Amino acid sequence: IACIGSFFLLVYLIMAIIGSPLSVAKCVFVCFQSCHATKPDMLNVHLVPHTHDDVGWLKTVDQYYYGDRNNIQHAGVQYILDSVVDQLLKNPDRRFIYVETAFFYRWWKQQSSSMQQTVKQLVDEGRLEFVNGGWCMSDEATTHYSAVIDQMTLGLRFLNETFGVCGRPRVAWHIDPFGHAREHASMFAQMGFDGFFFGRVDYQDRARRMKDKEQELLWRASSSLTPPMADLFTGILPNGYNPPDGFCWDQLCDDAPIRDDPDLEDYNVDDVVTRFLKAANTQALAYKTNHIIMTMGSDFQYENANLWYKNLDKLILYVNANQSSGSKVNLLYSTPSCYLQELHRANLTWPLKEDDFFPYADAAHDFWTGYFTSRPALKRYERISNSNLQTCNQLEVLGGPASRKGPFGAGDSQTLSKAMAVAQHHDAVSGTEKQHVANDYAKRLAEGWQHCQVLVSNSLASLRGSSAEIIYCDNLNISVCPLTEASKKFSVGVYNPLAHPVTWPVRLPVNGTAYGVTDATGKPVFPVSRSTQDVRRNRGFARNELVFQVQAPPLGFSTYFTFFFLHCDKFSSKNKTISLLQYLQVTFDPDTGLLSGLSNLETKQTIKLTQNFYWYNSSRGNNAESKQPSGAYIFRPNSSTPLVVSKTAKSSVVQEVRQRFSPWVSQVVRLYADSKALELEWTVGPVPINDWQGKEVITRLDTSIKTSQLFYTDSNGREVLQRRKDFRPTWELKQTEPIAGNYYPINSRAFLKDDEDQLTVVTDRSQGGSSLQNGSLEIMLHRRLLFDDYRGVDEALNEASEIFPDGLVVRGRLFLTLDHPASAADTHRPLAQQVVLQPLLTFTDGDLSPETQLEFSGLQAALPSAVHLLTLSQWDKDSVLLRLEHQFQSDESQVNSRPVTVNLQKLFSTLDVLGVSELNLSANQWKDEMKRFEWSPQKGTVHT
Structure with missing residues (x-):
């Protein structure tokens, strides 16, 4: 069976051996005819009762669900769902929407069968509607597209299997994320959503859109997919996600209830009606149709739903009663999908947008760009966990049933899957939560990986034909691995989760000075750097690092044997060095020790390149222009010139240059054999605050590239957008x-380019960055702040731990490539995938048995270079979910931007494909049944 990808098209398939992955709907499509009637000659006000339930923020996800730690914030999700269901049953006109499947899943499991049947009836009748439907409402700035797709699939699958067609959300709903990514809109369109609503948009953007009635628009979310494949109707909600001022009737609110007994002194119906009509008519001035939407709810509201519904019933009754006196306002209970349906029926044209909604500011000096980097250690751990999850999912398929229950016990992938899904929340990987909540996210990821390690061990044992103990070393980034530090002989298993062969450098902590490695190309031994000794503290004692290159087949593993020589003369001298001059050449300034140039020897390109570290003073909130300080969300330096970190340099062996800029900033510049990328391993921290000054630490690359105020950044790891200093397209x-x-x-990744040269920087986690001068690219690495930014966390972003009580130390890597612009993507796209999905290293002490299989590939052959295997996971007992994507944009490569054909029957080496069915991106709808609303763009309104 052949599948053809068109440029950036993703192909999603269920490879079914037996059975079907989709539930058959038990409703009779009542849910799609459940919208209340509207009046064509009136202003129809769609009242949408809702709650916004953060999957962790000020409290952990468990504390929010149970209503624990109410001294921090009064919130209990289980009570919200109890109360809402009770109130929906009392009046069939009432409606409610729910978003976060992570919470609903917990609540559902605790209900009796009779209550579950009652809730199913509410869903079938359209009285309880799910919107968005992911495990969480993901962040849009700091998430990688593969993790977003996974968490959406997890939530939507549960809704589909539980409620059938009537449980399938038709509207994406991101009312709280702090800026909006184009790639998210593209993914939502490919998931089958008819529309997308959000609440936060830049204050200047909103003012312009209100004036021009452009708060509802058509978002063209891909430069490669043929319209309308990635087109998505998008609406900006009028009050964020809150009700209009004066009309909040939750137990957390202070607004007066509707007092409708005329015999009482405080009767206020006339006042409420007058104020509401004014609010509705004012809102209507900023929208195009005779339909407007009002979000009647907010954070963790409806714990006592009777308060809301009793007053909303009265509001609808008394406002609509004025129609007999000539009022042209009609109120109704509604949902986002019902509102969207009315906008579609209006058959209008809509302004077209092609850029994104970053950066977001809610006031003149309040830019929410700090969270792009906040909690960089958590951001890296989330990215590593994503790689681990993909490996776990793949090996669960390749290893078969033995992977879940084998010689190492019972393992599972779902624990890590759910932990990763929670981590995508817009107050999780974003870094905008309280410290104890960040700790909880990390703990969940660690526990999930422990479950996966059992599964991975079982799978590898099955594929190798050996039950030898498998050991994991999760602290190699700080040169800690008890096995390699102590053992004289061990094997290294290298599993490659990519569908292409990979060459990757391995660095292992050792205490000897002479080692042999079989099936590897080089065996240099380096002394452990001072910065590594500092950062690992007392967690390891290796004096040296053994470095060698490994190669692993696509979707498979290879094995390397390492042994210690007692005498150095037995170690062949020809293996002590690695030729570094095949692709790249790096030069350093002899006076400063800084990078001074980068050359691509293949293409004969050379650019001037200086790299240094700087830090911005963080605003304390005492500036003349504004009292806004830097915090977890907001980046606000108090000056426009960063301060230079003092610098020194020290040269090591040929392959590395070790730089120490200050007691708290160091770097290793590395160039590996056969590598087309220069590696910069930076270590920052503890950031000093003894001067009572918060600091935002950056690295800046200054080049000779003529950029004309332009630079380029990716969107959630996929398509690339052009950025221009001090400019917004809309x-x-x-x-x-x-x-x-x-x-x-x-x-x-981000890059600078002109007609001749392109310098691309691939990052190992999500970070914030900019180009503030021509030819310059800066990336923020670490933040340590002393003040809260007044956005609800009520806690300074001042990270420390038991190991680092004096402040968190963070280590990361940047990878630099230099190419011609026409071919740069051929290098940086595969490199970015390698950094996201790194090989997994496993270890076995001593010798392996002779019958052990040392190499394996799950594919018959590597996929074409343009095709990325995004997902391979077990769906049910007899079927797997496969996602293949064409990973190149339509115009970025002369070679790789072409359509590609993949023969699925000849894809896997161990799986027999007996049937294939194509799904939408989130795997909750058959592709040929996915029918979305069609929208017409206004002519001449494209914003690029």
């Missing part, structure tokens, strides 16, 4: 923060 920007107002999220 409105005339009044720049008030020249640094923070030019920062954008970088999920996997």
Whole structure:
């Protein structure tokens, strides 16, 4: 069976041996005819009762569900769902929407069968509607697309299997994330959503859109997919996600209830009606149709739903009663999908947008660009966990039933899957939660990986034909691995989760000075750097690092044997060095020790390149222009010039240059054999605050590339967008923060280019960055702040731990490539995938048995270079979910931007494909049944 990908098209398939992955709907499509009637000659106000339930923020996800720690925040999700269901049953006109499947899943499991049947009836009748439907409402700036797709699939699958067609959300709903990524809109369109609503948009953007009635638009979310494949109707909600002022009737609110007994002194119906009519008519001035939407709810509201519904019933009754006196306002209980249906029926044309909604500011000096980097250690751990999850899912398929229950016990992938899904929440990987909540996210990821390690061990034992104990070393980034530090002989298993062969450097902590490695190309031994000794503290004692290159087949593993020589003369001298001059050459300034140039020896390109570390003073909130300080969300330096970290340099062996810039900033510059990328391993921290000054630490690359105020960043790791300093495509920007107002999220890569040269920087986690001068690219690495930014966390972003009580130390890597612009993507796209999905190293002490299989590939052959295997996971007992994507944009490569054919019957080496069915991106709808609303763009309104 052949599948053809068209440029950036993703192909999603169920490879079914027996059975079907989709539930058959038990409703009779009542859910799609459940919208209340509207009046064509009136202003129809769609009242949408809702709650916004953060999957962790000020409290952990468990504390929010149970209503624990109410001294921090009064919130209990289980009571919200109890109360809402009870109130929906009392009046069939009432409606409610729910978003976060992570919470609903917990609540559902605790209900009796009779209550579950009652809830199913509410869903079938359209009285309880699910919107968005992911495990969480994901962040859009700091998430990678593969993790977003996974968490959406997890939530939507549960809804599909539980409620059938009537449980399938038709509207994406991101009312709280702090800026909006184009790639998210593209993914939502490919998941089958008819529309997308959100609440936060830049204050200048909103003002312009309100004036021009462009708060509802058509978002063209891909430059490669043929319209309308990635087109998505998008609506900006009028009050964020809150009700209009004066009309909040939750137990957490202070607004007066509707007092409708005329015999009582405080009767207020006339006042409420008058105020509401004014609010509705004012809102209508900013929208195009005779339909407007009002979000009647907010954070963790409806714990006592009777308060809301009793007052909403009265509001609808008394406002609509005025129609007999000539009022042209009609109120109704509604849902986002019902509202969207009315907008579609209006058959209008809509303004077209092609860029994204970053950066976001809610006031002149309040740019929410700090969270692009906040909690960089958690951001890295989330990215590593994503790689581990994909490996776990793949080996569960390749190893078969033995992977779940084998010689190492019972393992599972679902624990890590759910932990990763929670981590995508917009107050999780974003870094905008309280410290104890961040700790909880990390703990969940660690526990999930422990479950997966059992599964991975079982799978590898099955595929190798050996039950030898498998050991994991999760702290190799700080040169800690008890086995390699102590053992004289051990084997290294290298599993490659990519569908292409990979060559990858391995660095292992050892205490000897002479080692042999079979089936590897080089065996240099380096002394452990001072910065590594500092950062590992007392967690390891290796004096040296053994470094060698490994090669692993696509979707498979290879094995390397390492042994210690007692005498150095037995170690062949020809293996002590690695030729570094095949692809790249790096030069350093002899006076400063800084990078001074980079050359591509293949293409004969050379650029000037200087790299240094700087830090911005964080605003304390005492500036003359504004009292806004830097915090977890907001980046606000108090000056426009960063301070230079003092610098020194020290040369090591040929392959590395070790630089120490200050007691708290160091770097290793590395160049590996056969590598087309220069590695910069940075270590930052503990950031000093003894001067009572918060600091935002950056690295800046200054080049000779002529950029003309332009630079480029990726969107959630996929398509790339052009950025221009002090410019917004959709409105005339009044720049008030020249640094923070030019920062954008970088999920996997950013680059500078002119007609001749392109310098690409691949990151190992999501970070914020900018180009503030021509030819310059800066990336924020670490933040340590002393003040809260007044956005609800009520806690300074001042991370420490038991190991680092004096402040968190963070280590990461940047990878630099230099190419011609026409071919740069051929290098940086595969490199970015390698950094996201790194090989998994496993270890076995001593010798392996002779019958052990040392090499394996799950594929018959590597996939074409343009095709990425995004997902291979067990769906049910007899079927697996496979996602293949064409990973190149339509115009970025002369070679790899072409359509590609993949023969699925000849894809896997161990699986027999007996049947294939194509699904939408989120795997909750058959592709040929996915029918979305069609929308018409206005002519001449494209914003690029």
